[in-house]
Amino acid sequence: MKFNKAYSLIVSLLFSSFLLLSPKSTFAQPIALNPFAGSYLQPSAGFSVGTLFNHQDFMLDFGIGYEELGYDFSITFNGAFRPFYNRGRIEIDDHLYYQVRHKAIQFSIDLEKRFYFLQFLNYNKLGVYLGLKSAYAWDNYRGFTLKQNTGFAFQPNAGISWQFSKVSRLSVGYIYRSKSTFENPHMANIKLSLYLNTEDKN
């Protein structure tokens, strides 16, 4: 699999953002939290950039939407795409396959609920998240006029969520990308979310 330099750069930026956003005080004395307890309503807008990947596939995922920081959930509109052509085989009859090169585009409404169980003295929080992507995807094959519609699918996901004060959040987890045309549907998901209009940074 060949990665374009520009896209490798975006992935590197994602990782380095994580390092830059994690100050030393992140590792201060933690306080246990009740992960099911809510706070007061703290609506915010936010955007995210992330990747979905496994050993066979790689997609970039961008999102924008509503982030609720008091009750720790989000509803976002996301657009994901594969920035290069991947190769795969489709069985079209018994012992007959097409091997094609294809790109993918996916739009989704993402719901995510976070359960934080640790809070640090600088108001960073560590917890887990549960999410669901309601996604609609298309595959574009080289050599075909046809754009294969892989259709609507629910893509459940879960993982670890680290909120840096009320500025940003890093999520690392697993996503089951069902209706993936060729690839293994089990993918890793790394996402960096930034909040835009938080007035109270604590």
Added chain:
Amino acid sequence: MRQSFLITIFSVLLISFTFSCSKKSKSSTGECSANVICYTQEPGELYVKLELTQPKNNVPTEVTFYKGNIDKGEILEVFPTLSTEVVYLVPVGIIYSATAKYVVDGDTVIVVDGDKLTTSYCTDGDTECYDWDHEMVLDLKLKE
């Protein structure tokens, strides 16, 4: 104000990333290197190279070359070959596609690839210098 600006910038980036797939009829390779002879006339024909996997047991690979995509295109040539490379000189600005049929462990695998043949140029100041040896590769090799 600042947040609205950020949201707008991000939305524009999202949309442009997503819909940046359409292909132009010519592509730039950047600044020309010093030893390049500058041909300012755009070529009307360029090369399409089909790359194939070496067939096993000397069974020729059946290759079909199309003008257009394979599902709506016009067949230009069908031939068996033992070669791993076939090159065509064809008009630019048109989509070409090809298939190669292999038999692998009793299964038939038809490898498909296609793209629009475009001209390639580098820039020397305001001048566009066209690459008359530019070739488009259609990868018809079997996936390992």
